[in-house]
Amino acid sequence: MNSDEAIPTISDAEWEVMKVLWDTPGLNAPEVHARLQDRRTWKIRTVQTLLGRLVQKGALGFEKNGREYLYHPLYDAETCRRAASNSFITRVFDGRLAPFLATFVESTELSAEEIDELKRLLEEGQEK
Amino acid sequence: MNSDEAIPTISDAEWEVMKVLWDTPGLNAPEVHARLQDRRTWKIRTVQTLLGRLVQKGALGFEKNGREYLYHPLYDAETCRRAASNSFITRVFDGRLAPFLATFVESTELSAEEIDELKRLLEEGQEK
DNA sequence: TAAAACTGATTACATTCGTAAACCAAAACC
DNA sequence: GGTTTTGGTTTACGAATGTAATCAGTTTTA
Incomplete structure (x- = not known):
């Protein structure tokens, strides 16, 4: 499992496909398609296109495996999410995390429980 | 200043232009171009294209103003950043902020000072 | 006042993305 | 064994994006 250097850029639609395969690696195209049913109305062809692009x-x-292809991620989810997060924070917040978090805290989009969870996360990080 | 409903999607390149105009509204194209010099090597034509698309x-x-156009944002930065953040968190983290923050806390990308600042932010949010 | 310089409008062009249809090979079924 | 089904490959096509060049009008300058 690769984990550094030149993490590919994953488009919006492609994220959905990656999530399925991080959850269950080794699926073929129809299986990936099946697992996307509830969230996307894509045709199987669309899913195959996305799979092909992600391989490229x-x-x-x-x-x-015989005539079918079993797909699996080459980067773990954590690595890709981190890369995407860094890129996003750089682009929109000039690399500063605090204003980003402030955006959420100030709007009412965080419940008290979530705030507690986030504080706990920060404290854990601080101890290390 | 508009602040809700149908916030336009702003592309990577366009964010740079918006940031300049949030910082200093009322600039014309050459002025925006000048302020981007340090970060982007865009030609003035490129900047004009981006301005035009953002107006569209x-x-x-x-x-x-005479023959020149003075551009200004129609949405404030906070609103656009929030919309972009929500979209990002939804796409990459299925809408859950905690795993996002965990990504940063676990990597060494946060200094102790930043962690303190974030905790303070959360505490402020909690009190309201 | 004719040319040069400045500012914006129109047009361009390759790449990526979203969304597939058409085509082809292998496997299963009749 | 020919036909249907299944799974993958190639091709398509419009919208968005990055990155401009060319064209045109206005103002300044020689």
Whole structure:
């Protein structure tokens, strides 16, 4: 499992596909399609296109099993999420996390429980 | 200043332009171009294209001043950042902020000072 | 006042993205 | 074994994006 250097850029639609395969690696195209049913109305062709593009980008690999291809991520979710987060925070918040968090805290989009959870996370991070 | 409903989607390149105009509203194209010099090597034509697209999208407005156009944001930065953040967190983290923050806390990308600042932010939010 | 310089409008062009249809090969079924 | 089904490959096509060049009008300057 690769984990550094040149993490491919994953588009909006492609994220959905990646999430399925992080959850369950080794699916073929119809299986990935099936698992997307509840969230996306994509045709199987669309899913295959996305799978193909992700393979080209180096985000997914596959093994042939008879005539079918079993796809699996080449980067773990954590690594990709971090790369995407860094890129987002850089672009929108000039790399500063505090204003980002402030955005959420100030709007009412965080429950008290979530705030507690986030504080706990920060405290854990601080101890290390 | 508009602040809700149908906030336009702003592309990567367009964010740079918006930031300049949030910082100093009422600039014309050459002035925006000048302020981007240190960060981007765009030609003035490129900047003009981005300005035009942002006007089309309804993210910017302008007044004519003689033959020049003075551009200004139609949404405040806070509103646009919030919309972008929500969209990002939904796409990459399925709408859950905690895993997002965990990503940063676990990597060494936060200094102790930043963690303190974030905790303070959360506490302030909690009191309201 | 004709040319140069400045400012914006129109047009361009390759890449990526979202969304597939058409086509082809293998496997299963009749 | 020919036909249907299944799974993958190639091709498509419009919208958005990054990155401008060319064209045109206005103002300044020689």
